[in-house]
Amino acid sequence: MILHTLNQGPANRACLESCLEAMAPEDSLLLIEDGVYWLQPAFAELLPAQGKLFALSPDIQARGLEIALEQQVDDAGFVALSVSHDKVVSWF
Template structure:
């Protein structure tokens, strides 16, 4: 069973991210949305396990001025968000 985890909290809420990371399974996907895209900055991204499947909404990264800084991350559009939502068995929202 695969899960899509969406996280919208900034790095100031590190305990929420720790809870999220501890619940991820190998085939799960973590999608950073809203202020959650700040986790993509190098100082925070280094805390993620290497094998973690991370994606982020392009519009949210762009709205926060992060696009030039997060070029290595899989940035997705809303239609891809919808696709992930229907292809995973469940969605877990971290707010």
């Protein structure tokens, strides 16, 4: 089980597509930094279903976004996700 972290926003759609192609059904995706922009309504249909999708709440707040995502995590949640998965793969 892999935690994929994505820090690229919609300007780099190829990065998201590569990440999603590499994800197995049991993997999770954590959006960080500019990756949280994918949560905007125009792009949300491209993302995995809730339960496998997480976003770093400080990055959402830092960008002034108002996103309704149940699985927002803080820095401690990021660490918890990292240790609960077998490995972490960063997409940037």
